[in-house]
Amino acid sequence: MEDGLNKENPEVRLRAFRAIDDPETCALFVEGHTHVLTSIGVTKVTSSKNGWTTNPAAFVIVVESLDGKKVYGGARVHVAGGSEPLPIESATGAMDTGIYDLVWKHAQFGTGELCGLWNSREIAGYGIGSIFLIRAAAAISFQIGIQSLFALCAPYTIPPGVAVGMEIEKSIGNEGTFYYPKLDLVATTMILKDVPVLSKAYEEDKTAILKIRENLNITRLEILRRKEITIHYEIQIPNLDQWDLEQVISQAHKTFLKTKINENEIDIL
Numbered sequence: 001m002e003d004g005l006n007k008e009n010p011e012v013r014l015r016a017f018r019a020i021d022d023p024e025t026c027a028l029f030v031e032g033h034t035h036v037l038t039s040i041g042v043t044k045v046t047s048s049k050n051g052w053t054t055n056p057a058a059f060v061i062v063v064e065s066l067d068g069k070k071v072y073g074g075a076r077v078h079v080a081g082g083s084e085p086l087p088i089e090s091a092t093g094a095m096d097t098g099i100y101d102l103v104w105k106h107a108q109f110g111t112g113e114l115c116g117l118w119n120s121r122e123i124a125g126y127g128i129g130s131i132f133l134i135r136a137a138a139a140i141s142f143q144i145g146i147q148s149l150f151a152l153c154a155p156y157t158i159p160p161g162v163a164v165g166m167e168i169e170k171s172i173g174n175e176g177t178f179y180y181p182k183l184d185l186v187a188t189t190m191i192l193k194d195v196p197v198l199s200k201a202y203e204e205d206k207t208a209i210l211k212i213r214e215n216l217n218i219t220r221l222e223i224l225r226r227k228e229i230t231i232h233y234e235i236q237i238p239n240l241d242q243w244d245l246e247q248v249i250s251q252a253h254k255t256f257l258k259t260k261i262n263e264n265e266i267d268i269l
Contacts (some may be wrong), residue, residue, distance in 0.1 A: 005122050007176040016140045016235040019058040022249050026072040035213045036118045057082025057248050061136050063128050073119030080107035081252030087115045088152045100173045104256040108148035110245050127224035130160050138164045139212040140235050141195045145245045149192040165201035166190040
């Protein structure tokens with residue numbers, strides 16, 4: 001087992017998998033994410049609830065040591081139509097029910113949400129949480145087959161979201177914003193509307209994403225603010241032959257119809 005990150009020549013693996021296929025790494029993800037959130041005083045975040053570990057429509061990206069014993073950061077892509085609503089629906093639905101219509105508008109063609117983004121202090125400053133995991137999420141979204149990708153972004157993740165082609169969605173909340181996960185924090189709704197094309201992505205980010213998409217297992221020397229890190233990308237998701245997006249979309253439709261019935265009952269009351 002490695003003692004820790006080599007700060008002079010850091011080298012990590014960035015790996016993607018379906019949550020139900022690797023419960024051990026999911027547990028390490030939960031442990032690390034929880035530690036980061038509690039260290040900044042956040043205890044109630046819908047995307048940090050752990051039902052996703054058994055959600056067949058949740059995909060996980062981890063940045064880990066080469067021996068797989070240490071997880072330094074991670075993110076997830078949840079596809080609409082899984083065993084639970086998208087985290088953005090759970091987080092904002094009580095504040096604006098329009099989120100359900102918005103998600104279904106995109107879900108009928110396959111949509112998901114980038115959520116649960118975090119990195120440990122040990123790897124801070126190398127761009128893991130701000131750039132490379134977000135690019136990887138855009139890359140695996142294409143592999144999963146979805147056409148669009150939501151995110152509920154903290155202020156510091158808006159610029160890297162824009163860099164991969166996301167746009168602020170102003171049709172819900174207060175011009176797209178909500179007070180979340182607590183009243184003194186603002187979160188902004190963003191959507192990458194064309195996962196296959198990335199038409200609004202910055203050229204540098206688009207080129208990097210396409211290179212990863214073309215070679216899902218590739219080693220790249222990444223540089224951010226003159227800091228270098230070697231990343232072994234292993235984002236070819238195992239067992240995708242068992243993944244049926246059409247079935248998940250069908251389930252998303254059933255969930256949406258059920259939500260509309262519940263809303264109508266509330267209106268009658």
